[in-house]
Amino acid sequence: MGKPHNREKLHDDKGNAAMDFDYSTKTEALRARVADFMAAHIYPNEQALFHTAHSQADRWQPLALLGEIKQRAKAEGLWNLFLPQSEHGAGLTNMEYAPLAEIMGRSPFGPEAFNCSAPDTGNMEVLTRYAAAEHKERWLKPLLAGEIRSAFAMTEPRVASSDATNIETEIRRDGDEYVINGHKWWISGAPDPRCHVLIVMGKSDPANPDRHKQQSMILVPFPHPGVTMKRALPVFGDDDAPHGHAELIFDNVRVPAANILLGEGRGFEIAQGRLGPGRIHHCMRSIGVAERALERMIRRLESRTAFGKPVAEQSVWRERIAESRIMIDQARLLTLKAAYMMDTVGNKGARAEIAMIKVVAPNIACKIVDWAIQAFGGGGVADTWLSSSYAHQRTLRLADGPDEVHRDQLARLEQRRYQNTDPARSGGYPNVMIADGLSEPGLPL
Template sequence: MDFDYSPKVKELQKRLNAFMDEHVYPNEKAFFAEIAENRAKGDAWIPTKVMEDLKQKAKAAGLWNLFLPESKNGAGLTNLEYAPLCEIMGRAGWAAEAFNCSAPDTGNMETLERYASEELKEKWLKPLLEGEIRSCFAMTEPAVASSDATNIESRIVRDGDHYVINGRKWWSSGANDPRCKVFIFMGKTDPDNPNKHKQQSMIVVPRDTPGVTIVRPLPVFGFDDAPHGHGETLFENVRVPVSNILLGEGRGFEIAQGRLGPGRIHHCMRLIGLAERALEKMCQRTLKRVAFGKPIAEQTVTLERIAEARIMIDQARFLVLNAADMMDKVGNKAALKEIGMIKVAAPNMACKVIDWAIQAHGGGGVADEFLAHAYANARTLRIADGPDEVHRNQVGKLELAKYKPAKPAQ
C-alpha cells in the first residue's frame, strides 16, 4: 500500500486538527466538570452542554459523519482514508461524539445503512445521522462466555406479525444515555439449526418498547462514563414488528462481521491517538522533573521507554493502516487475519505506553484524569469486540492453514 495520505485526507487532517486545537482541547476540563456537577446534583446521565455546542460547531465546519464509507450520507471516505482522522479524534477519548463518529452509533449507523429496510432507515438512521438521538448495541450476555458469540442465549421468537424478544444483556454501550432511542439486539431465532452461525439474528428494538428495562449502569475501573456509559439490560416479552428484523432470520453473524470489521479499525486508530498523547505528556513531564541530579528524561530507563513507545506506536499504526487498506481492496473476510492482528496489537501497545506515562508522572500519574481514563479505555478494549485470546487463536489458525496440505477435490 501507499502510506502517503491523499490530498483529500491531508486537507481533512488539517481541518480536524485545527478544530481539536480550537474547540476540543480547551473544553476538556469544562466537559468533565459539567458531568461532575450533574453527578453532584444527583444525575450524571444528563447530556452536556459542552458536547451539544461542539456538535453544532462540527456540523457547521463540515466535519460530520466522516466515518461512513462510500455513502451519500457521509464524507464518502474509505476505511484507509478515515483511519488517520479517527486517530486525531482519539487523542481525546470523548471527542469522537462531537463529530457524530463515536461507538456504538457508528457501527449501528453502518448496520442500518447496509442492512435495514427503507422504512427503518427513515425512522432510525436519519435521526442518528443528524445526531438527534443515540443508540445501543445489545449483544454480550452475563450468563455465558460471549467471546464465543454462538453461546448467546437470548431468544427472538416469531409470533404472527411480531417477534417476541427475551434475554438479559450487559455491556450494552449507550443503554443508560437518555438520548438512546433504539437498540440493535442479537439473539437466536433458530437455536436448533445444525449450523451454529445460522442460529442468530439481529433486530431493531425501540428503547421505549414495553419490557425493555435498564437494570444498572456498569462502571469501568470506577468510571461510569456518564452520560453515555454501558448498561445491563433486560428484555422481557418485548414485542416488535416482523419488519424490524435486519436482512432476515439467521443472518446475525453475517451482519456482525460487516459491522465489527470497520469498528475495529476505528477503535484501534483512536487508541493510537490516545497513545500518542500519552507519549507527549510523558515527554513533557520527564523534561521538567528532576531526580538524582538530572531530568528524568535523561535517565536511561526513561529514554528507553520513550524510544520503545515511539517504535510501538508507529508499528501499530502501520498494521492498522494495512488492515484498512486490505478491507477496502479485498473485503472484511479476506482481511480477517489483519483485523485480528490489530485488535491484539493496538490495545496492548496503548496499555503499555499509557502505563509508562503514568509511571513517569510518579504519584500524580494515577491521579491524572486523562491518563486514568486513557488506561481504563485501552484496557477495556483488550476485551471489547473480542478478547485478545480469541483474536490470537484466529490469527494462529489462519497462519497454520498455510502449511496444511490441501484437501483433495471431491
C-alpha cells in the first residue's frame, strides 16, 4: 500500500540525522485498519457509487450507500484522522497522517468515507483555530460529525486568482454587520445540498499599503439571502456531481460582524495557514492515485498479448513501469520531507518543500494515469476510475495555486539562499572554465 521499501533517513542542513521515515507502530496499525476498510467497503462498492452518481434523478443528492459506509467508518473510530492537536481528531502529525491519506486517495470516495475530504478538512482546521464558540457549535460540530459539508470561496473569474492579493470581492463594515459583494467560482462542494457554510475571502481594506493586510475571511451561512448559485462548473465536460464546483454571486449579502474570522486584515494569514495542510493532503492522495494506476497498469499489461508476446514484456512498457516506480518514490519522499518540516518548523518554514510537492505529486500522478489509460487502450478512456482520476489530477495542477506560482516561489527562495554567501567557498562562480582554458572564475567570457 505504498510504504517506502526501506527505512529512509534524511539529514538537516547541518548533517544531523533528522527525518526518520520508518512508520511508527501507531501509524502501521492505522494503515492496516484503513487499508482493510477500503478493501471491505470502498473498492467493492466503487462501481455502484460511480453508477449512482451518474444515473440518479437528482444528481446532486448525497450518495446513500456512501452515507452508510461513513457510518461504519465512524463506528470503527476511523474518523477525522486529518485533524491534529484537537480532541476531535486522532491527534496525528502530518508525518503520521501522510500514509493514511495515500491509501484513502486510491478511490475518489475514500476521503469522504473517513470524513477527511476537501474542502471540509481545511475549513474544519480554520474553524477549530479561529472561530468563536457559537460558530463552532453551529458549524464545526456538525462538520466533525459528518452531518453537513462546507465550501471555501476565494477564487474569482475576473482576476488572476493565482495571486490572492488580486481578489476583488468587497467585505464592507456597516454597523453591526458586514456587507459582501463579489463574484466567485470554483467553489468546491457548494452545489452539494449538505453545504451549510461558506468561508469567504474578500477585501475589507483595499487601500491598505500592505497588500497582504487588505483581505479578510468571513463566515456566510448557506444558502443565504443575496448568495446566488449561477451554475455548477463543468470539469472536462462533466459536472462532477454530487460534489461539484459552483460559480457564486454575492449581491449585498449581510452577515453579523461577529462572523469575521480572527479580525479584519487577517485573511491572507489564515489562507496561508489553511492552504499548507490542504496542499499536502492533496499530494498525499495523489500518490495513492499514482500507486493504484501503476498496479492496474501492470495487471492489464500482464493479461494482454500483442505481436507474439505479453504486452508487459514490451520494452516500452517496462521502461514506463520503471519510470513510474521512480517517480512515485521520489514524490513520496518529498512529501514525507514536507510533512516532517511542517511538523517541526511550521508551514512557513516548510514553504519550499510544500511548493515542490504541489508541483511534483499531481504531475507524476497525471503521467502515470495517462500511461495506464494507454495500457488499457480504448477501454482506458471508458474506464470511470481512470478518466475521473486523470481529470482530478489535471485539475490539481491549478487548484491551491498553479504549478507556475509554486515554481516561481521556489525559484525565488532558491535564489535567496546565495545572495549573501561567498561563491569561493562552494565553487559557485558563474564561469569556471571553458575548453581552451582561458576563462578565469568570476570573469565574464
